[in-house]
Amino acid sequence: MIRVGSIVIRVDDLERQTAFWSAALDYVRREDASDDFVLMRPRDGVGPNVSLDRVRSTVQVPPRIHLDLYAEDQAAEVARLIALGATEVHWDKRPADADYVILADPEGNRFCVVDAS
Secondary structure, eight states: OOOOOEEEEEESOHHHHHHHHHHHHTEEEOTTOOSSEEEEEETTSOSOEEEEEEOOOOOOSSOSSOEEEEESSHHHHHHHHHHHTOEEOOOTTSOTTOSEEEEEOTTSOEEEEEEOO
């Protein structure tokens, strides 16, 4: 059987993105990080790893793949993520009754915060 072990996000500023994603997800950085790659794991041990790979690339809009983050208190999580450096992305095709909010990390990588309540 196969399973997702790590989701890899390409970044330009490894330290800034590590700070954002570790705070956003409550993940901890593994000790064996290098100058161009960081693997982070969930603090509570539940869920896949998220790795950051410092490789120059262009952000694809719309992205070919993105994270859906589930939140019990969506409004509070969106506000917290924006305070960490995320920005809200407005999309004309988003339905008025959508259960998700589209955000982008400090480098423009998009993700959604889904109301799981």
